Amino acid sequence: MPAPTAAAPPPASIEVRGLTKSYGDHRVLRGIDLTVPRGTVFALLGPNGAGKTTLVRALATLQPFDGGTARVEGRDVRTQPAAVRGLIGLTGQYASVDELLTGEENLVMVGRLLHLGRARARRRAAELLDRFDLTAAARRQTRTYSGGMRRRLDLAASLMASPPVVFLDEPTTGLDPRSRRTMWDVVRAMVADGTTVLLTTQYLEEADRLADRIAVLHGGRVATEGTAAELKAQVGRERVTLTLARPADLPAAARLLRAADPQADPADGTLSLPLHRTDDLRALLNALADARLPVTAVRITAPTLDDVFFAVTAPAELETAR
Amino acid sequence: MTTVSQAVTPERISPINTIQHGLIATSRSLLRLRSNPAEIIGLTFQPLMFVALFVFVFGQALMGSWQDYRDFVLPGIIVQMVAFATIGTGMTLFTDIDKGIFDRFRSLPIARSAPLIGAVLGDLVRYVLSLVVILVVGFLIGFRPPGGVVGTLAGAGVVLIFALALCWIWVYLGLIAKTAMTLQMYAMTLMFPLTFGGSTFVSPEQMPDWMAWFASVNPVTSVTDTVRGLMLGGPVAGPFAMTLLWSAAIAVVFFPLAVRAYVRRT
Numbered sequence: 001m002p003a004p005t006a007a008a009p010p011p012a013s014i015e016v017r018g019l020t021k022s023y024g025d026h027r028v029l030r031g032i033d034l035t036v037p038r039g040t041v042f043a044l045l046g047p048n049g050a051g052k053t054t055l056v057r058a059l060a061t062l063q064p065f066d067g068g069t070a071r072v073e074g075r076d077v078r079t080q081p082a083a084v085r086g087l088i089g090l091t092g093q094y095a096s097v098d099e100l101l102t103g104e105e106n107l108v109m110v111g112r113l114l115h116l117g118r119a120r121a122r123r124r125a126a127e128l129l130d131r132f133d134l135t136a137a138a139r140r141q142t143r144t145y146s147g148g149m150r151r152r153l154d155l156a157a158s159l160m161a162s163p164p165v166v167f168l169d170e171p172t173t174g175l176d177p178r179s180r181r182t183m184w185d186v187v188r189a190m191v192a193d194g195t196t197v198l199l200t201t202q203y204l205e206e207a208d209r210l211a212d213r214i215a216v217l218h219g220g221r222v223a224t225e226g227t228a229a230e231l232k233a234q235v236g237r238e239r240v241t242l243t244l245a246r247p248a249d250l251p252a253a254a255r256l257l258r259a260a261d262p263q264a265d266p267a268d269g270t271l272s273l274p275l276h277r278t279d280d281l282r283a284l285l286n287a288l289a290d291a292r293l294p295v296t297a298v299r300i301t302a303p304t305l306d307d308v309f310f311a312v313t314a315p316a317e318l319e320t321a322r
Numbered sequence: 323m324t325t326v327s328q329a330v331t332p333e334r335i336s337p338i339n340t341i342q343h344g345l346i347a348t349s350r351s352l353l354r355l356r357s358n359p360a361e362i363i364g365l366t367f368q369p370l371m372f373v374a375l376f377v378f379v380f381g382q383a384l385m386g387s388w389q390d391y392r393d394f395v396l397p398g399i400i401v402q403m404v405a406f407a408t409i410g411t412g413m414t415l416f417t418d419i420d421k422g423i424f425d426r427f428r429s430l431p432i433a434r435s436a437p438l439i440g441a442v443l444g445d446l447v448r449y450v451l452s453l454v455v456i457l458v459v460g461f462l463i464g465f466r467p468p469g470g471v472v473g474t475l476a477g478a479g480v481v482l483i484f485a486l487a488l489c490w491i492w493v494y495l496g497l498i499a500k501t502a503m504t505l506q507m508y509a510m511t512l513m514f515p516l517t518f519g520g521s522t523f524v525s526p527e528q529m530p531d532w533m534a535w536f537a538s539v540n541p542v543t544s545v546t547d548t549v550r551g552l553m554l555g556g557p558v559a560g561p562f563a564m565t566l567l568w569s570a571a572i573a574v575v576f577f578p579l580a581v582r583a584y585v586r587r588t
Binding site: 060061062082083085086088089090092094096097098099100101105109110112113114141154157158 | 343346347349350353354357358421422423424425426427428429430431432436
Protein backbone atom coordinates (compact mmCIF):
# COMPACT_ATOMS: atom_id res chain seq x y z
CA MET A 1 0.00 0.00 0.00
CA PRO A 2 1.63 3.30 -1.07
CA ALA A 3 1.83 5.74 1.83
CA PRO A 4 1.33 9.44 1.10
CA THR A 5 4.44 10.33 3.05
CA ALA A 6 7.07 7.67 3.39
CA ALA A 7 7.87 8.38 7.04
CA ALA A 8 4.30 8.64 8.39
CA PRO A 9 3.13 5.47 10.15
CA PRO A 10 -0.22 4.13 8.90
CA PRO A 11 -3.08 5.60 10.97
CA ALA A 12 -4.34 3.30 13.69
CA SER A 13 -7.90 2.11 13.49
CA ILE A 14 -7.97 0.45 16.92
CA GLU A 15 -5.80 1.57 19.81
CA VAL A 16 -5.85 -0.18 23.16
CA ARG A 17 -3.69 0.96 26.08
CA GLY A 18 -3.39 -0.85 29.40
CA LEU A 19 -6.87 -2.35 29.24
CA THR A 20 -7.81 -4.35 32.34
CA LYS A 21 -10.87 -6.33 33.33
CA SER A 22 -11.55 -8.54 36.33
CA TYR A 23 -14.47 -10.71 37.29
CA GLY A 24 -14.21 -10.61 41.05
CA ASP A 25 -10.76 -11.94 41.93
CA HIS A 26 -10.25 -13.35 38.47
CA ARG A 27 -8.14 -10.96 36.39
CA VAL A 28 -9.16 -11.78 32.84
CA LEU A 29 -7.27 -8.94 31.14
CA ARG A 30 -4.13 -7.67 32.87
CA GLY A 31 -3.18 -4.68 30.79
CA ILE A 32 -3.60 -5.15 27.05
CA ASP A 33 -1.82 -2.88 24.56
CA LEU A 34 -2.71 -3.21 20.91
CA THR A 35 -2.51 -1.08 17.81
CA VAL A 36 -4.34 -2.15 14.70
CA PRO A 37 -3.48 -0.15 11.57
CA ARG A 38 -6.38 0.82 9.34
CA GLY A 39 -7.27 -1.63 6.57
CA THR A 40 -5.44 -4.59 8.07
CA VAL A 41 -6.40 -7.90 9.65
CA PHE A 42 -5.30 -8.36 13.23
CA ALA A 43 -5.63 -11.77 14.83
CA LEU A 44 -5.94 -12.41 18.54
CA LEU A 45 -4.70 -15.89 19.09
CA GLY A 46 -4.96 -17.71 22.36
CA PRO A 47 -6.14 -20.78 24.19
CA ASN A 48 -9.61 -20.99 25.69
CA GLY A 49 -9.99 -18.59 28.57
CA ALA A 50 -7.15 -16.33 27.44
CA GLY A 51 -9.53 -13.36 27.42
CA LYS A 52 -10.03 -13.04 23.65
CA THR A 53 -13.80 -12.80 23.77
CA THR A 54 -13.76 -10.47 26.77
CA LEU A 55 -11.43 -8.12 24.90
CA VAL A 56 -13.56 -8.11 21.76
CA ARG A 57 -16.74 -7.54 23.75
CA ALA A 58 -15.07 -4.67 25.58
CA LEU A 59 -14.01 -3.05 22.30
CA ALA A 60 -17.50 -3.56 20.87
CA THR A 61 -19.01 -1.66 23.86
CA LEU A 62 -20.80 -4.78 25.09
CA GLN A 63 -18.63 -5.28 28.14
CA PRO A 64 -17.54 -2.53 30.54
CA PHE A 65 -13.85 -2.72 31.45
CA ASP A 66 -12.01 -1.62 34.58
CA GLY A 67 -8.92 0.29 33.50
CA GLY A 68 -7.01 1.59 30.50
CA THR A 69 -8.29 3.18 27.33
CA ALA A 70 -9.60 1.89 24.03
CA ARG A 71 -10.24 3.92 20.90
CA VAL A 72 -11.90 2.80 17.68
CA GLU A 73 -11.35 5.13 14.73
CA GLY A 74 -10.39 7.81 17.24
CA ARG A 75 -13.58 7.44 19.33
CA ASP A 76 -13.28 6.51 22.97
CA VAL A 77 -15.07 3.23 23.66
CA ARG A 78 -15.88 4.25 27.23
CA THR A 79 -17.06 7.83 26.72
CA GLN A 80 -18.48 7.65 23.17
CA PRO A 81 -20.04 4.17 23.00
CA ALA A 82 -22.87 5.22 20.69
CA ALA A 83 -20.41 6.64 18.17
CA VAL A 84 -18.31 3.50 18.37
CA ARG A 85 -21.37 1.34 17.76
CA GLY A 86 -21.94 3.35 14.59
CA LEU A 87 -18.47 2.44 13.33
CA ILE A 88 -18.27 -1.26 14.08
CA GLY A 89 -19.77 -4.53 12.98
CA LEU A 90 -19.68 -7.49 15.35
CA THR A 91 -20.01 -11.16 14.60
CA GLY A 92 -19.99 -13.18 17.78
CA GLN A 93 -19.08 -16.72 18.54
CA TYR A 94 -22.70 -17.74 18.22
CA ALA A 95 -24.53 -16.54 15.16
CA SER A 96 -27.01 -13.96 16.39
CA VAL A 97 -29.70 -14.25 13.78
CA ASP A 98 -33.42 -14.60 14.38
CA GLU A 99 -34.29 -18.20 13.60
CA LEU A 100 -37.92 -17.50 12.83
CA LEU A 101 -37.12 -14.80 10.31
CA THR A 102 -35.82 -15.41 6.79
CA GLY A 103 -32.27 -14.44 5.89
CA GLU A 104 -33.52 -11.42 4.02
CA GLU A 105 -35.81 -10.29 6.84
CA ASN A 106 -32.94 -10.52 9.30
CA LEU A 107 -30.76 -8.24 7.19
CA VAL A 108 -33.53 -5.78 6.35
CA MET A 109 -34.40 -5.44 10.04
CA VAL A 110 -30.81 -4.60 10.94
CA GLY A 111 -30.61 -2.19 8.00
CA ARG A 112 -33.74 -0.38 9.12
CA LEU A 113 -32.45 -0.14 12.67
CA LEU A 114 -29.42 1.55 11.11
CA HIS A 115 -31.68 4.13 9.41
CA LEU A 116 -30.94 2.88 5.93
CA GLY A 117 -34.60 3.18 5.05
CA ARG A 118 -36.68 0.31 3.74
CA ALA A 119 -35.62 0.53 0.10
CA ARG A 120 -31.92 0.96 0.78
CA ALA A 121 -32.00 -1.78 3.43
CA ARG A 122 -33.51 -4.14 0.83
CA ARG A 123 -30.91 -3.24 -1.77
CA ARG A 124 -28.03 -3.63 0.64
CA ALA A 125 -29.46 -6.94 1.91
CA ALA A 126 -29.72 -8.28 -1.64
CA GLU A 127 -26.15 -7.16 -2.32
CA LEU A 128 -24.78 -8.92 0.75
CA LEU A 129 -26.86 -12.07 0.28
CA ASP A 130 -25.42 -12.31 -3.19
CA ARG A 131 -21.88 -11.70 -2.01
CA PHE A 132 -22.16 -14.35 0.69
CA ASP A 133 -23.77 -16.89 -1.60
CA LEU A 134 -27.09 -16.84 0.24
CA THR A 135 -29.41 -15.53 -2.47
CA ALA A 136 -31.01 -18.94 -3.01
CA ALA A 137 -31.79 -19.22 0.71
CA ALA A 138 -32.80 -15.58 1.18
CA ARG A 139 -36.51 -16.34 1.65
CA ARG A 140 -36.04 -19.30 3.95
CA GLN A 141 -36.27 -19.17 7.73
CA THR A 142 -32.77 -19.18 9.12
CA ARG A 143 -33.50 -22.15 11.35
CA THR A 144 -33.18 -24.24 8.18
CA TYR A 145 -29.66 -22.86 7.52
CA SER A 146 -26.45 -24.81 8.03
CA GLY A 147 -23.87 -23.56 10.53
CA GLY A 148 -21.77 -22.00 7.80
CA MET A 149 -24.76 -20.24 6.24
CA ARG A 150 -25.81 -18.82 9.60
CA ARG A 151 -22.34 -17.54 10.26
CA ARG A 152 -22.22 -15.88 6.86
CA LEU A 153 -25.62 -14.31 7.41
CA ASP A 154 -24.49 -13.07 10.80
CA LEU A 155 -21.43 -11.50 9.19
CA ALA A 156 -23.62 -9.99 6.49
CA ALA A 157 -25.75 -8.43 9.24
CA SER A 158 -22.66 -6.81 10.75
CA LEU A 159 -21.79 -5.38 7.34
CA MET A 160 -25.18 -3.80 6.60
CA ALA A 161 -23.90 -0.31 7.41
CA SER A 162 -20.52 -0.90 5.71
CA PRO A 163 -18.71 -0.28 9.00
CA PRO A 164 -15.03 0.64 8.74
CA VAL A 165 -14.16 -1.75 11.58
CA VAL A 166 -15.36 -5.33 11.95
CA PHE A 167 -14.87 -7.59 14.96
CA LEU A 168 -15.04 -11.31 14.33
CA ASP A 169 -15.11 -13.48 17.42
CA GLU A 170 -14.02 -16.97 16.38
CA PRO A 171 -15.66 -16.66 12.97
CA THR A 172 -14.92 -20.21 11.89
CA THR A 173 -15.16 -22.21 15.10
CA GLY A 174 -17.23 -25.30 14.45
CA LEU A 175 -17.34 -24.86 10.67
CA ASP A 176 -16.39 -27.55 8.21
CA PRO A 177 -13.24 -26.96 6.08
CA ARG A 178 -15.17 -25.77 3.04
CA SER A 179 -17.24 -23.23 4.99
CA ARG A 180 -14.06 -22.11 6.73
CA ARG A 181 -12.42 -21.36 3.40
CA THR A 182 -15.49 -19.46 2.18
CA MET A 183 -15.31 -17.39 5.35
CA TRP A 184 -11.64 -16.64 4.75
CA ASP A 185 -12.41 -15.46 1.23
CA VAL A 186 -15.09 -13.19 2.62
CA VAL A 187 -12.69 -11.68 5.15
CA ARG A 188 -10.05 -11.14 2.48
CA ALA A 189 -12.59 -9.39 0.26
CA MET A 190 -13.59 -7.13 3.16
CA VAL A 191 -10.01 -6.11 3.79
CA ALA A 192 -9.45 -5.52 0.09
CA ASP A 193 -12.28 -2.97 0.38
CA GLY A 194 -10.40 -1.16 3.13
CA THR A 195 -12.16 -2.58 6.19
CA THR A 196 -10.16 -3.10 9.37
CA VAL A 197 -10.73 -6.55 10.83
CA LEU A 198 -9.96 -7.71 14.35
CA LEU A 199 -10.55 -11.43 14.69
CA THR A 200 -10.08 -13.94 17.45
CA THR A 201 -9.24 -17.51 16.69
CA GLN A 202 -7.94 -20.69 18.20
CA TYR A 203 -6.74 -21.84 14.80
CA LEU A 204 -3.14 -21.07 14.05
CA GLU A 205 -3.64 -21.72 10.38
CA GLU A 206 -6.38 -19.12 10.28
CA ALA A 207 -4.18 -16.46 11.85
CA ASP A 208 -1.31 -17.43 9.57
CA ARG A 209 -3.40 -17.19 6.43
CA LEU A 210 -5.49 -14.14 7.17
CA ALA A 211 -3.74 -11.83 9.54
CA ASP A 212 -1.26 -9.06 8.82
CA ARG A 213 -0.36 -9.02 12.49
CA ILE A 214 -0.94 -11.52 15.26
CA ALA A 215 -1.02 -11.10 19.02
CA VAL A 216 -0.83 -14.20 21.16
CA LEU A 217 -2.94 -13.67 24.27
CA HIS A 218 -1.98 -15.65 27.31
CA GLY A 219 -3.01 -15.24 30.91
CA GLY A 220 -4.67 -11.90 30.21
CA ARG A 221 -1.58 -10.36 28.58
CA VAL A 222 -0.22 -10.03 25.08
CA ALA A 223 2.49 -12.68 25.29
CA THR A 224 3.94 -11.80 21.92
CA GLU A 225 2.96 -9.78 18.89
CA GLY A 226 4.11 -9.36 15.32
CA THR A 227 3.67 -10.60 11.78
CA ALA A 228 3.41 -14.35 11.32
CA ALA A 229 6.99 -14.38 9.98
CA GLU A 230 8.29 -12.37 12.95
CA LEU A 231 6.63 -14.67 15.42
CA LYS A 232 8.00 -17.73 13.71
CA ALA A 233 11.47 -16.19 13.66
CA GLN A 234 11.22 -15.80 17.45
CA VAL A 235 11.14 -19.55 17.95
CA GLY A 236 13.82 -20.41 15.48
CA ARG A 237 14.83 -20.49 11.88
CA GLU A 238 14.36 -23.01 9.11
CA ARG A 239 16.07 -26.34 9.53
CA VAL A 240 17.22 -28.84 6.97
CA THR A 241 17.02 -32.55 7.62
CA LEU A 242 19.21 -34.83 5.52
CA THR A 243 18.65 -38.56 5.17
CA LEU A 244 21.90 -40.38 4.47
CA ALA A 245 22.00 -43.36 2.12
CA ARG A 246 24.07 -45.34 4.63
CA PRO A 247 23.22 -44.75 8.31
CA ALA A 248 26.80 -45.80 9.10
CA ASP A 249 28.00 -42.56 7.49
CA LEU A 250 26.23 -40.50 10.14
CA PRO A 251 29.26 -39.89 12.46
CA ALA A 252 31.44 -38.96 9.50
CA ALA A 253 28.86 -36.53 8.15
CA ALA A 254 28.38 -34.97 11.57
CA ARG A 255 32.15 -34.46 11.88
CA LEU A 256 32.33 -32.91 8.44
CA LEU A 257 29.58 -30.41 9.20
CA ARG A 258 30.39 -29.81 12.85
CA ALA A 259 30.72 -26.05 12.32
CA ALA A 260 27.00 -25.89 11.50
CA ASP A 261 25.92 -27.43 14.81
CA PRO A 262 24.24 -30.57 13.45
CA GLN A 263 22.00 -32.94 15.41
CA ALA A 264 22.28 -36.59 14.46
CA ASP A 265 19.38 -38.98 14.83
CA PRO A 266 20.84 -42.49 14.53
CA ALA A 267 17.40 -44.15 14.66
CA ASP A 268 16.31 -42.42 11.44
CA GLY A 269 19.76 -42.10 9.94
CA THR A 270 19.15 -38.37 9.63
CA LEU A 271 21.12 -35.24 10.34
CA SER A 272 19.36 -31.98 11.06
CA LEU A 273 20.90 -28.52 11.12
CA PRO A 274 19.78 -24.90 11.08
CA LEU A 275 19.67 -23.24 7.70
CA HIS A 276 20.82 -19.63 7.65
CA ARG A 277 20.55 -18.90 3.97
CA THR A 278 19.24 -20.99 1.11
CA ASP A 279 22.71 -20.80 -0.46
CA ASP A 280 24.01 -22.80 2.49
CA LEU A 281 22.06 -25.79 1.27
CA ARG A 282 24.06 -26.01 -1.97
CA ALA A 283 27.38 -25.78 -0.11
CA LEU A 284 26.17 -28.40 2.34
CA LEU A 285 25.21 -30.90 -0.32
CA ASN A 286 28.42 -30.25 -2.27
CA ALA A 287 30.53 -30.88 0.80
CA LEU A 288 28.76 -34.18 1.47
CA ALA A 289 29.07 -35.24 -2.16
CA ASP A 290 32.82 -34.41 -2.21
CA ALA A 291 33.26 -36.57 0.92
CA ARG A 292 31.34 -39.42 -0.77
CA LEU A 293 28.59 -39.42 1.80
CA PRO A 294 25.47 -39.81 -0.42
CA VAL A 295 22.18 -38.23 0.64
CA THR A 296 18.83 -39.73 -0.36
CA ALA A 297 16.38 -37.11 0.93
CA VAL A 298 16.42 -33.44 1.87
CA ARG A 299 13.64 -31.91 3.88
CA ILE A 300 13.38 -28.26 4.85
CA THR A 301 11.10 -27.43 7.78
CA ALA A 302 9.97 -23.93 8.67
CA PRO A 303 8.79 -23.16 12.19
CA THR A 304 5.02 -22.97 12.39
CA LEU A 305 2.74 -20.81 14.46
CA ASP A 306 2.18 -23.98 16.46
CA ASP A 307 5.77 -23.73 17.63
CA VAL A 308 5.17 -20.09 18.57
CA PHE A 309 1.92 -20.89 20.28
CA PHE A 310 3.36 -23.66 22.39
CA ALA A 311 6.57 -21.77 23.14
CA VAL A 312 4.57 -18.79 24.36
CA THR A 313 1.61 -20.36 26.08
CA ALA A 314 2.97 -23.56 27.57
CA PRO A 315 4.97 -22.63 30.68
CA ALA A 316 2.62 -21.52 33.40
CA GLU A 317 5.62 -20.73 35.68
CA LEU A 318 6.63 -18.04 33.25
CA GLU A 319 3.40 -16.21 33.97
CA THR A 320 3.73 -16.23 37.74
CA ALA A 321 7.43 -15.38 37.58
CA ARG A 322 6.68 -12.02 35.97
CA MET B 323 -17.97 -0.07 -1.62
CA THR B 324 -16.31 2.55 0.51
CA THR B 325 -15.15 2.36 4.06
CA VAL B 326 -17.18 5.39 5.05
CA SER B 327 -19.91 4.40 7.46
CA GLN B 328 -23.33 5.00 5.99
CA ALA B 329 -25.03 4.69 9.33
CA VAL B 330 -26.14 7.62 11.39
CA THR B 331 -23.84 7.78 14.37
CA PRO B 332 -25.41 10.04 16.97
CA GLU B 333 -23.76 10.56 20.33
CA ARG B 334 -27.19 10.63 21.89
CA ILE B 335 -30.33 8.89 20.76
CA SER B 336 -33.46 11.02 20.69
CA PRO B 337 -36.81 9.79 22.02
CA ILE B 338 -38.18 9.85 18.47
CA ASN B 339 -35.41 7.50 17.40
CA THR B 340 -36.17 5.30 20.37
CA ILE B 341 -39.80 4.97 19.29
CA GLN B 342 -38.74 4.40 15.69
CA HIS B 343 -36.30 1.66 16.73
CA GLY B 344 -38.97 0.20 18.99
CA LEU B 345 -41.41 0.03 16.08
CA ILE B 346 -38.87 -1.72 13.86
CA ALA B 347 -38.26 -4.24 16.61
CA THR B 348 -42.04 -4.59 16.84
CA SER B 349 -42.31 -5.57 13.20
CA ARG B 350 -39.78 -8.29 14.01
CA SER B 351 -42.12 -9.72 16.63
CA LEU B 352 -44.96 -9.70 14.11
CA LEU B 353 -42.86 -11.45 11.48
CA ARG B 354 -41.98 -14.04 14.08
CA LEU B 355 -45.63 -14.64 14.93
CA ARG B 356 -46.41 -15.19 11.26
CA SER B 357 -43.56 -17.66 10.96
CA ASN B 358 -44.66 -19.63 14.00
CA PRO B 359 -48.14 -21.04 13.45
CA ALA B 360 -47.79 -23.31 16.49
CA GLU B 361 -47.80 -20.26 18.71
CA ILE B 362 -50.94 -18.89 17.10
CA ILE B 363 -52.70 -22.19 17.72
CA GLY B 364 -51.54 -22.14 21.34
CA LEU B 365 -52.72 -18.57 21.79
CA THR B 366 -56.14 -19.46 20.40
CA PHE B 367 -56.67 -22.81 21.99
CA GLN B 368 -55.97 -21.87 25.59
CA PRO B 369 -58.66 -19.17 25.83
CA LEU B 370 -61.10 -21.43 24.03
CA MET B 371 -60.48 -24.23 26.52
CA PHE B 372 -60.80 -21.94 29.53
CA VAL B 373 -64.12 -20.53 28.35
CA ALA B 374 -65.50 -24.01 27.71
CA LEU B 375 -64.26 -25.45 31.01
CA PHE B 376 -65.35 -22.66 33.29
CA VAL B 377 -68.72 -21.95 31.72
CA PHE B 378 -69.81 -25.56 31.25
CA VAL B 379 -68.09 -27.29 34.18
CA PHE B 380 -68.60 -24.77 36.98
CA GLY B 381 -71.44 -22.64 35.62
CA GLN B 382 -74.42 -24.66 36.78
CA ALA B 383 -72.88 -25.46 40.18
CA LEU B 384 -71.80 -21.92 40.97
CA MET B 385 -74.78 -19.89 39.81
CA GLY B 386 -77.50 -22.38 39.06
CA SER B 387 -77.44 -21.42 35.41
CA TRP B 388 -74.49 -21.65 33.05
CA GLN B 389 -75.82 -18.69 31.08
CA ASP B 390 -75.66 -16.42 34.13
CA TYR B 391 -72.18 -17.66 34.97
CA ARG B 392 -71.07 -17.20 31.35
CA ASP B 393 -71.88 -13.50 31.55
CA PHE B 394 -70.20 -13.17 34.93
CA VAL B 395 -67.04 -15.12 34.16
CA LEU B 396 -66.21 -14.01 30.61
CA PRO B 397 -64.72 -10.64 31.64
CA GLY B 398 -62.69 -12.54 34.24
CA ILE B 399 -61.37 -15.02 31.68
CA ILE B 400 -60.38 -12.15 29.41
CA VAL B 401 -58.30 -10.62 32.18
CA GLN B 402 -56.75 -13.95 33.13
CA MET B 403 -55.86 -14.96 29.58
CA VAL B 404 -54.30 -11.63 28.70
CA ALA B 405 -52.39 -11.68 31.99
CA PHE B 406 -51.11 -15.16 31.12
CA ALA B 407 -50.11 -13.95 27.65
CA THR B 408 -47.78 -11.41 29.26
CA ILE B 409 -45.70 -14.31 30.60
CA GLY B 410 -44.91 -15.18 26.98
CA THR B 411 -43.20 -11.81 26.56
CA GLY B 412 -40.69 -12.75 29.24
CA MET B 413 -40.23 -16.24 27.80
CA THR B 414 -39.53 -14.92 24.28
CA LEU B 415 -37.06 -12.42 25.65
CA PHE B 416 -35.29 -15.10 27.63
CA THR B 417 -34.83 -17.26 24.52
CA ASP B 418 -33.73 -14.28 22.45
CA ILE B 419 -30.99 -13.42 24.91
CA ASP B 420 -30.03 -17.05 25.28
CA LYS B 421 -29.56 -17.31 21.50
CA GLY B 422 -27.45 -14.17 21.21
CA ILE B 423 -29.75 -12.08 19.02
CA PHE B 424 -29.67 -9.32 21.62
CA ASP B 425 -25.89 -9.01 21.24
CA ARG B 426 -26.59 -7.94 17.71
CA PHE B 427 -29.04 -5.28 18.88
CA ARG B 428 -26.71 -4.09 21.59
CA SER B 429 -23.81 -3.59 19.19
CA LEU B 430 -25.97 -1.39 16.94
CA PRO B 431 -26.20 2.39 17.42
CA ILE B 432 -29.78 2.23 18.63
CA ALA B 433 -31.54 3.12 21.87
CA ARG B 434 -30.79 0.59 24.59
CA SER B 435 -34.47 0.17 25.38
CA ALA B 436 -35.60 -0.22 21.74
CA PRO B 437 -35.44 -4.04 21.57
CA LEU B 438 -37.39 -4.24 24.83
CA ILE B 439 -40.05 -1.79 23.71
CA GLY B 440 -40.24 -3.68 20.42
CA ALA B 441 -40.73 -6.99 22.19
CA VAL B 442 -43.55 -5.54 24.28
CA LEU B 443 -45.35 -3.70 21.48
CA GLY B 444 -45.07 -6.75 19.25
CA ASP B 445 -46.63 -8.87 21.95
CA LEU B 446 -49.54 -6.48 22.21
CA VAL B 447 -50.76 -8.17 19.04
CA ARG B 448 -50.74 -11.51 20.83
CA TYR B 449 -52.72 -10.06 23.71
CA VAL B 450 -55.31 -8.73 21.28
CA LEU B 451 -55.46 -12.13 19.62
CA SER B 452 -56.35 -13.97 22.83
CA LEU B 453 -58.87 -11.27 23.66
CA VAL B 454 -60.57 -11.57 20.29
CA VAL B 455 -60.74 -15.37 20.57
CA ILE B 456 -62.54 -15.16 23.91
CA LEU B 457 -65.01 -12.58 22.65
CA VAL B 458 -65.76 -14.62 19.54
CA VAL B 459 -66.23 -17.83 21.53
CA GLY B 460 -68.35 -15.90 24.02
CA PHE B 461 -70.49 -14.53 21.24
CA LEU B 462 -70.98 -18.04 19.81
CA ILE B 463 -72.25 -19.35 23.15
CA GLY B 464 -74.61 -16.43 23.55
CA PHE B 465 -72.63 -13.74 25.35
CA ARG B 466 -74.40 -10.46 24.55
CA PRO B 467 -73.00 -7.87 26.96
CA PRO B 468 -75.47 -5.06 27.81
CA GLY B 469 -72.58 -2.61 27.48
CA GLY B 470 -72.72 -3.24 23.73
CA VAL B 471 -69.88 -2.75 21.29
CA VAL B 472 -68.65 0.41 23.00
CA GLY B 473 -68.60 -1.16 26.45
CA THR B 474 -66.88 -4.27 25.10
CA LEU B 475 -64.19 -2.31 23.28
CA ALA B 476 -63.66 -0.07 26.29
CA GLY B 477 -63.28 -3.15 28.48
CA ALA B 478 -60.78 -4.61 26.04
CA GLY B 479 -58.84 -1.36 26.14
CA VAL B 480 -58.64 -1.44 29.94
CA VAL B 481 -57.30 -5.01 29.87
CA LEU B 482 -54.63 -3.99 27.36
CA ILE B 483 -53.54 -1.02 29.47
CA PHE B 484 -53.07 -3.35 32.40
CA ALA B 485 -51.27 -5.92 30.23
CA LEU B 486 -48.83 -3.29 28.93
CA ALA B 487 -47.85 -2.53 32.51
CA LEU B 488 -47.88 -6.11 33.78
CA CYS B 489 -45.63 -7.38 30.99
CA TRP B 490 -42.71 -5.33 32.33
CA ILE B 491 -42.62 -7.64 35.33
CA TRP B 492 -42.09 -10.50 32.88
CA VAL B 493 -39.57 -8.58 30.83
CA TYR B 494 -37.63 -8.01 34.06
CA LEU B 495 -37.91 -11.62 35.22
CA GLY B 496 -37.06 -12.86 31.73
CA LEU B 497 -33.86 -10.81 31.92
CA ILE B 498 -32.75 -11.92 35.36
CA ALA B 499 -33.86 -15.58 35.19
CA LYS B 500 -30.94 -17.99 34.87
CA THR B 501 -32.95 -20.79 33.26
CA ALA B 502 -36.27 -21.19 31.50
CA MET B 503 -37.36 -23.43 34.38
CA THR B 504 -36.93 -20.65 36.93
CA LEU B 505 -38.98 -18.37 34.78
CA GLN B 506 -41.72 -20.98 34.53
CA MET B 507 -41.70 -21.28 38.30
CA TYR B 508 -42.02 -17.51 38.78
CA ALA B 509 -44.94 -17.60 36.37
CA MET B 510 -46.81 -20.27 38.31
CA THR B 511 -46.23 -18.80 41.76
CA LEU B 512 -47.12 -15.28 40.72
CA MET B 513 -49.90 -15.69 38.20
CA PHE B 514 -52.05 -18.34 39.85
CA PRO B 515 -52.68 -16.45 43.11
CA LEU B 516 -53.16 -13.21 41.20
CA THR B 517 -55.64 -14.48 38.64
CA PHE B 518 -57.58 -16.89 40.90
CA GLY B 519 -57.41 -14.90 44.14
CA GLY B 520 -59.58 -12.11 42.80
CA SER B 521 -63.05 -11.42 41.50
CA THR B 522 -62.12 -13.31 38.35
CA PHE B 523 -64.21 -16.46 38.87
CA VAL B 524 -66.33 -15.86 41.96
CA SER B 525 -67.40 -12.81 43.91
CA PRO B 526 -64.99 -12.12 46.80
CA GLU B 527 -68.01 -11.89 49.12
CA GLN B 528 -68.17 -15.69 49.10
CA MET B 529 -64.58 -16.04 50.27
CA PRO B 530 -63.33 -16.22 53.87
CA ASP B 531 -62.31 -12.84 55.26
CA TRP B 532 -58.57 -13.12 54.72
CA MET B 533 -59.01 -14.29 51.13
CA ALA B 534 -61.60 -11.61 50.48
CA TRP B 535 -59.10 -9.09 51.79
CA PHE B 536 -56.42 -10.37 49.40
CA ALA B 537 -58.91 -10.25 46.53
CA SER B 538 -59.86 -6.69 47.40
CA VAL B 539 -56.26 -5.44 47.12
CA ASN B 540 -55.44 -7.65 44.14
CA PRO B 541 -55.00 -5.55 40.98
CA VAL B 542 -56.65 -8.30 38.95
CA THR B 543 -59.85 -7.63 40.90
CA SER B 544 -59.75 -3.95 39.95
CA VAL B 545 -59.22 -4.77 36.30
CA THR B 546 -61.92 -7.47 36.26
CA ASP B 547 -64.41 -5.22 38.04
CA THR B 548 -63.74 -2.42 35.57
CA VAL B 549 -64.22 -4.73 32.58
CA ARG B 550 -67.39 -6.16 34.16
CA GLY B 551 -68.71 -2.67 34.80
CA LEU B 552 -68.07 -1.63 31.21
CA MET B 553 -69.44 -4.78 29.58
CA LEU B 554 -72.25 -5.74 31.94
CA GLY B 555 -73.04 -2.49 33.73
CA GLY B 556 -72.08 -1.49 37.26
CA PRO B 557 -69.60 0.80 38.96
CA VAL B 558 -66.62 1.65 36.76
CA ALA B 559 -64.97 4.78 38.10
CA GLY B 560 -63.63 3.30 41.37
CA PRO B 561 -62.11 0.10 39.98
CA PHE B 562 -60.86 1.93 36.88
CA ALA B 563 -58.98 4.44 39.02
CA MET B 564 -57.45 1.57 40.96
CA THR B 565 -56.51 -0.16 37.68
CA LEU B 566 -54.72 2.93 36.42
CA LEU B 567 -52.97 3.36 39.74
CA TRP B 568 -51.80 -0.24 39.77
CA SER B 569 -50.71 -0.14 36.13
CA ALA B 570 -48.73 3.04 36.69
CA ALA B 571 -47.15 1.64 39.85
CA ILE B 572 -46.10 -1.60 38.15
CA ALA B 573 -44.71 0.23 35.12
CA VAL B 574 -42.85 2.82 37.20
CA VAL B 575 -41.13 0.11 39.21
CA PHE B 576 -40.49 -2.55 36.59
CA PHE B 577 -39.73 -0.58 33.42
CA PRO B 578 -36.55 0.98 34.86
CA LEU B 579 -35.64 -2.29 36.56
CA ALA B 580 -36.00 -4.11 33.25
CA VAL B 581 -33.94 -1.59 31.29
CA ARG B 582 -31.22 -1.68 33.94
CA ALA B 583 -31.15 -5.48 33.98
CA TYR B 584 -30.98 -5.42 30.19
CA VAL B 585 -28.06 -3.00 30.05
CA ARG B 586 -26.19 -4.97 32.71
CA ARG B 587 -26.80 -8.37 31.21
CA THR B 588 -23.78 -9.40 29.23
